Amino acid sequence: MDFTLDHDQQAIVDAVTTILAKQAGPERARALGTSGHDDALLDALAQAGFLDLANEPSVGPLGAVLVAELASLHHARANIALRAIVGPMLLGASAPTRLAVADAARPGPVRFGQYADAVLILDGDEAHVATVTAATPIDSPYGYPFAHLDTTPMRSLGPGSGATLTNWWRVALAAEIAGALDGAVAHTVQYLRERHQFKKPLGSLQALQHRLAEAFVWAEGARWLARRAAFEGATAAAAAAAAAYAAQAAQLVGTDMHQLSGAIGFTTEFDLQLWTSRLHALRVEFGGVTAHQLATTRAQWG
Amino acid sequence: MLRSVRPLSYPACVHLRRGAVSAYPQSFRLGRGAMEFAWTEEEVAYREQVRALVDERYPTWRATPVHHSFATDERDQVTSFTHELRDRKLLTAHWPQEYGGADQSAWMHIILGEELWSVGEPRGPQYMSVNWIGPAIMANGTEEQKQEHLGRISDGEAFWCQGFSEPDSGSDLASLKCRAVRDGEEYVVNGQKIWTSHTQLAEWCFLLVRTDPEAEPHKGISVLLVPMATPGIEVRSIANVAGESSFAEVFFTDVRVPVANRLGPENGGWDIVRAALTYERVGAPRWHRGSVVLDALVAWAKEHDQFDDPIVQSRLGEAKAAIEAARMLAYRVVDERAHKLPPGPNAYVARVSMVRAEKQVAELALWLMGEQGIDGESLAGHTFYPTLTAGVAGGTYEVQLNLVAGLVLQLPRR
Ligand SMILES: Cc1cc2nc3c(=O)[nH]c(=O)nc-3n(C[C@H](O)[C@H](O)[C@H](O)COP(=O)(O)OP(=O)(O)OC[C@H]3O[C@@H](n4cnc5c(N)ncnc54)[C@H](O)[C@@H]3O)c2cc1C
Numbered sequence: 001m002d003f004t005l006d007h008d009q010q011a012i013v014d015a016v017t018t019i020l021a022k023q024a025g026p027e028r029a030r031a032l033g034t035s036g037h038d039d040a041l042l043d044a045l046a047q048a049g050f051l052d053l054a055n056e057p058s059v060g061p062l063g064a065v066l067v068a069e070l071a072s073l074h075h076a077r078a079n080i081a082l083r084a085i086v087g088p089m090l091l092g093a094s095a096p097t098r099l100a101v102a103d104a105a106r107p108g109p110v111r112f113g114q115y116a117d118a119v120l121i122l123d124g125d126e127a128h129v130a131t132v133t134a135a136t137p138i139d140s141p142y143g144y145p146f147a148h149l150d151t152t153p154m155r156s157l158g159p160g161s162g163a164t165l166t167n168w169w170r171v172a173l174a175a176e177i178a179g180a181l182d183g184a185v186a187h188t189v190q191y192l193r194e195r196h197q198f199k200k201p202l203g204s205l206q207a208l209q210h211r212l213a214e215a216f217v218w219a220e221g222a223r224w225l226a227r228r229a230a231f232e233g234a235t236a237a238a239a240a241a242a243a244a245y246a247a248q249a250a251q252l253v254g255t256d257m258h259q260l261s262g263a264i265g266f267t268t269e270f271d272l273q274l275w276t277s278r279l280h281a282l283r284v285e286f287g288g289v290t291a292h293q294l295a296t297t298r299a300q301w302g
Numbered sequence: 303m304l305r306s307v308r309p310l311s312y313p314a315c316v317h318l319r320r321g322a323v324s325a326y327p328q329s330f331r332l333g334r335g336a337m338e339f340a341w342t343e344e345e346v347a348y349r350e351q352v353r354a355l356v357d358e359r360y361p362t363w364r365a366t367p368v369h370h371s372f373a374t375d376e377r378d379q380v381t382s383f384t385h386e387l388r389d390r391k392l393l394t395a396h397w398p399q400e401y402g403g404a405d406q407s408a409w410m411h412i413i414l415g416e417e418l419w420s421v422g423e424p425r426g427p428q429y430m431s432v433n434w435i436g437p438a439i440m441a442n443g444t445e446e447q448k449q450e451h452l453g454r455i456s457d458g459e460a461f462w463c464q465g466f467s468e469p470d471s472g473s474d475l476a477s478l479k480c481r482a483v484r485d486g487e488e489y490v491v492n493g494q495k496i497w498t499s500h501t502q503l504a505e506w507c508f509l510l511v512r513t514d515p516e517a518e519p520h521k522g523i524s525v526l527l528v529p530m531a532t533p534g535i536e537v538r539s540i541a542n543v544a545g546e547s548s549f550a551e552v553f554f555t556d557v558r559v560p561v562a563n564r565l566g567p568e569n570g571g572w573d574i575v576r577a578a579l580t581y582e583r584v585g586a587p588r589w590h591r592g593s594v595v596l597d598a599l600v601a602w603a604k605e606h607d608q609f610d611d612p613i614v615q616s617r618l619g620e621a622k623a624a625i626e627a628a629r630m631l632a633y634r635v636v637d638e639r640a641h642k643l644p645p646g647p648n649a650y651v652a653r654v655s656m657v658r659a660e661k662q663v664a665e666l667a668l669w670l671m672g673e674q675g676i677d678g679e680s681l682a683g684h685t686f687y688p689t690l691t692a693g694v695a696g697g698t699y700e701v702q703l704n705l706v707a708g709l710v711l712q713l714p715r716r
Contacts, residue, residue, distance in 0.1 A: 106672070106673055107673075107674060108672060108673020108674045108676060109673060109674075109676060109677065138676070138677045138678070138679075139677070139678045139679065140676050140677060140678050140683070141543060141678050141683070141687055142676050146676055146677075196470070197470075197471075197472060197473050197474040197477075198473070198474045198477075199474075199477075207700065207703075208700075251665070255661070255665075255690065258690050258694075259693050259694065259698070259699060259700075262472050262473070262694055262698065263467070263472065263496075263497045263549075263691075263694055263695070265694075266542045266543055266690070266691055266694075267540055267541065267542050267543070268541040268542060268543055269541070273543045277543070280668065280686070281676055284668060284669070284671075284672045284673055284675065284676065285673060287672065288669060288672050289669070290613060290669070
């Protein structure tokens with residue numbers, strides 16, 4: 001057990017952060033809008049190999065989780081977590097750069113569906129790859145482009161692939177949530193440090209300190225559960241627990257940081273909503289917190 | 303007060319243990335008659351009148367999905383409706399006759415709100431005028447001010463905005479800096495307000511200004527009633543994600559306001575504001591909308607084969623109980639008003655429970671609908687985002703908790 005990044009992992013974090021600092025961030029996210037897609041960023045990360053780390057023997061899925069966390073922290077407007085984690089683990093080197101993931105059993109809209117060259121579809125026990133025949137985008141305040149899709153199946157990934165997809169999807173969700181939690185909490189901590197009311201920084205009030213401290217602990221828990229689940233190869237139990245914890249954290253942090261920021265938190269110019277709007281989308285994806293909790297229990301004791 | 307009791311399906315009767323002794327006598331003071339929770343015949347009749355108006359004149363409203371709100375910034379859409387309420391003597395029934403009311407009890411305002419919010423009524427920008435601006439003018443205004451404003455409000459004509467918050471004065475409202483300096487028979491106002499709702503239609507601003515910068519913060523504040531068309535007022539709207547009607551910044555540069563437009567004594571604004579805020583906190587029957595949303599969620603769950611799931615039922619029950627608790631705690635405040643008691647801290651207790659209940663319903667909507675609730679046009683889409691602001695607008699949740707802790711529980715200060 002070792003909680004520190006090794007030399008290679010640190011190098012990945014540094015390099016990805018450099019790309020994201022230059023090409024992503026709040027201004028870029030605002031310019032693209034919630035329905036936009038960052039082709040340039042996705043291509044830059046793909047060309048540098050950062051979307052296919054999960055299959056690199058020296059790095060593995062844990063490296064992909066680091067990429068996913070950072071992309072989410074920096075508001076990347078592309079399907080990076082699912083592509084970097086689920087893509088390589090299910091499709092290997094054949095994963096297309098623009099990939100979306102959907103569950104045939106759930107009728108909701110698909111994140112980044114209108115921008116996908118292929119969709120990985122969970123269909124009970126099996127997963128299959130499909131192409132998009134029609135995409136109907138929806139109007140959503142939740143920080144990502146969404147669309148209802150008509151698809152044509154291309155090939156099945158065989159019996160058992162459904163479980164593999166389920167588990168890696170949960171890891172990807174947890175990693176993406178962890179990155180956004182990190183941003184939302186840090187932003188609120190900084191804001192309450194600076195915001196003065198009653199002649200003192202609001203961050204000096206113990207009632208608010210406790211709320212921030214609790215949020216921080218949720219964010220930390222989500223991050224380390226996602227990393228461990230990736231390291232363990234997304235066992236059903238580890239993946240479900242990571243997603244369950246992260247989804248619950250997303251609900252609490254995604255609402256409480258707004259409460260603590262006051263009215264300014266609802267303005268589009270305040271960065272907080274760029275993280276929280278996505279947290280609310282992520283926490284309901286793939287059945288949401290209750291489905292992940294039930295899966296945790298079944299995997300552990302079922 | 304003996305109320306003629308008529309069994310009602312609405313809302314479900316609630317039984318309290320008689321003779322229960324409260325540890326907090328101040329906050330649990332109730333009416334003078336025997337405790338009971340039924341509606342009087344007048345109240346029932348009034349509710350039926352309101353429902354009849356909706357059914358006769360706006361038959362599509364009840365049929366429109368619950369999440370649809372007609373709240374609008376189109377003046378005519380609001381006034382065509384408020385005039386109809388006025389003509390049927392429903393708009394300000396709880397006001398005294400001399401000000402355009404019908405001398406009925408404070409309950410009428412709540413009944414009106416419950417019936418109309420549940421069908422998505424368009425009165426949004428006029429809500430505050432009937433709810434707390436009118437009462438503040440009745441209690442503190444000069445004869446001229448009452449003449450000028452109360453008739454217009456009870457006629458459904460008046461559009462106001464609330465100029466309280468400033469960039470550096472949110473929760474600490476008493477620290478506000480917008481300055482009014484006396485110059486003969488006028489005040490000259492300079493400063494800025496922020497988060498002001500409904501500026502698009504507002505003709506008047508209920509403005510808080512600092513008239514004595516030397517005094518203690520809450521002893522140097524006055525209320526000015528300011529026409530929004532006065533030269534020197536500039537409004538800039540603020541883009542927001544809350545889904546509520548937009549809010550704005552309002553800038554005041556050498557704005558001249560007659561001294562005759564001051565409400566109440568110079569430097570006596572704080573008491574007026576405190577009373578007004580307790581009205582604001584319970585004025586809008588948000589619990590009722592929550593309860594209507596819950597009914598719609600049940601219908602959705604049934605339609606989508608989810609209603610039989612015990613987890614779904616448990617969460618629906620949890621939210622329903624929260625809504626009913628909020629309803630009772632809010633009704634207690636209305637009861638105090640009906641008994642003409644001065645505004646007290648029960649309004650803060652009610653507000654806490656209202657915010658909690660509303661958030662629980664919104665959370666349930668998103669949880670239940672899952673990915674289908676991501677659509678901005680879905681029931682969850684119309685509920686979740688607007689509700690995020692519930693614990694901030696009109697005084698934050700935490701400030702209400704501070705007030706409950708201090709004024710009701712009388713905990714020691716640090
Ligand atoms: C939708 C909406 C509509 C609005 N409309 C109007 C309007 O029409 N007119 C108007 O004047 N204002 C309006 N407001 C502003 C509203 O009154 C303020 O947002 C509110 O008073 C809080 O101020 P703030 O946003 O500056 O938060 P802050 O005061 O900065 O508070 C930030 C956080 O710190 C907490 N906090 C502050 N002090 C304490 C304390 N002592 N103890 C514990 N916690 C504390 C708060 O609860 C909050 O969680 C509106 C706001 C919203 C969201």
